[in-house]
Amino acid sequence: KNNDIVVFHFPEGDTVALYLQNQSYYQLERSYGRQRIWDDPGNFGKVVARPVDKRENYIKRCIGIPGDEVQMIKGELLVNKKPVEHFAGVQYNYMVTTNGTAINPKALDRLKISNADRTSYSSERYIFPLTEANAEELKKFNNVILVEKLIKDPGEADESIFPSDENFNWDVDNFGPFTIPAKGETVTLTSEDLPFYRRIIDVYEGNDLKIENGLIYINGEKAASYTFKMDYYWMMGDNRHNSADSRFWGFVPEDHIVGKASFIWLSLDKDKSFLNKIRFGRMFRSIH
Numbered sequence: 001k002n003n004d005i006v007v008f009h010f011p012e013g014d015t016v017a018l019y020l021q022n023q024s025y026y027q028l029e030r031s032y033g034r035q036r037i038w039d040d041p042g043n044f045g046k047v048v049a050r051p052v053d054k055r056e057n058y059i060k061r062c063i064g065i066p067g068d069e070v071q072m073i074k075g076e077l078l079v080n081k082k083p084v085e086h087f088a089g090v091q092y093n094y095m096v097t098t099n100g101t102a103i104n105p106k107a108l109d110r111l112k113i114s115n116a117d118r119t120s121y122s123s124e125r126y127i128f129p130l131t132e133a134n135a136e137e138l139k140k141f142n143n144v145i146l147v148e149k150l151i152k153d154p155g156e157a158d159e160s161i162f163p164s165d166e167n168f169n170w171d172v173d174n175f176g177p178f179t180i181p182a183k184g185e186t187v188t189l190t191s192e193d194l195p196f197y198r199r200i201i202d203v204y205e206g207n208d209l210k211i212e213n214g215l216i217y218i219n220g221e222k223a224a225s226y227t228f229k230m231d232y233y234w235m236m237g238d239n240r241h242n243s244a245d246s247r248f249w250g251f252v253p254e255d256h257i258v259g260k261a262s263f264i265w266l267s268l269d270k271d272k273s274f275l276n277k278i279r280f281g282r283m284f285r286s287i288h
Contacts, residue, residue: 002065003085006235007258010056012249014203019045022056024249027160057258060245061087064180064234071176075151075240078177091129093241096138097146098124111137117242129239150241162250163195172240172247180234181251186227189216196250197226204253205229230254 012024017037020028025047028037037044064070069080075092077084096103102123111134119127127150130138139147157169168175181187181200189197194216201218202209205228210217217223232251237243246252 002062002068002079003087004062004260005059006062006233006260007057007059008233008235008252009256009258010058011252011256013050013056015047015049017044017047019043022244024244027248030159030164058235058244060235060237060243062233063236063246066180066182066231066233067185068180068234069177070180070234071178072174073154075149075173077236086132087238088133089131089238091131091239091241093127093150094130094135094138095146095148095150096126096128096144097148098126098141098143099145100124101143103141103143107141129242161247163198165195167192168195175247181228181232183228183231183254186225188225189223191216199250200228200232200253201226204255233257 012026013021015025017023017025017028025037028044038047063077063084064079071078071081100123103126105118108118108128113128113130113134117129121127128134128138130147135147135149138144152171152173154171154174155169156171156174157166158171159166161168161170161172161175170176178196181197187193187197191211191214194211198209201207207218208220215222218226231254233254234246235252236245236247
C-alpha cells in the first residue's frame, strides 16, 4: 500500500552492461549510444539479458499504487492531489555556506553524514543530503551562515527523467501529473502518450509494439487503445536527490515485487572497517 517500504527486482535490469550492473542500461544507451556500449566491452563489459528473478533487488518507498495520480511540484509530492506524509528520514540536497572556515568532519560524523555524501566546493561551500532535522542542526553551527535546500524550478527539463521524451519538461523535483496503470484499465494510445506506456506494452507485458508512418501497431494490428494486464507501482527513495527510482525508470510491474520490508537485520557503516562497520543500534529495528 502507499508509503510501504518495498523490495523489488530492478525494472530495467532485463539488460545490463556487466561492468555497470547498478546503472540503467537504457540510460547508458541514451548517454553514450548503443554502438559505443556494445563495441567497448573494456569499459562497459559484456551486454547480457537476464530474467526477472536474476536481477538486483532494490528497496524503496511505494509512493503510488495502481490508479493513483502522482505529481511533484518543487520537491513536494502529491498523490491524488493531496500532499504525501512527511517522514523523518527523507533527505534533500542542501547547499551549506560557512564564514570561510571549514566544517569539522567530526561534527559531520555526529550527524551521520557519510564521507561519500560530503561534496566540498571550497572551505565555504558544501552540498550535503540532509533531513530537515540535520539541516536545522547545521544552522546552529557558529561558522555556518546559510543552509539552503536545492530545489529545481518547474520547466528545467532533464532528459534522464521518465519518460525521457522532449514533450515532457520534467526534472527530479517536478513531474506529472500522471495516473499509475491498473490491471484491466484501458487507455487511449497516441504518439504523445506512448512514451509512458511503451515499456509496459513491449517489455513487461510481452507484446510486439511498432510505430509505422505515425500509426501504432501491437502484435501486427493497428491499435488505438490498450488494456493493461498487470498492476503497476511508483517507487521513490527517501534520499530524494540521490536515489535511482521510478523518476528515472518509470513504473514497477506487479511481477517484480518481492515483498514488504519489515525490519533491518544488518546495517553497515561504509566509512568504517571490520567490526566497526556494524551499526548495532540499527539492527533488528522495524522499518516504516
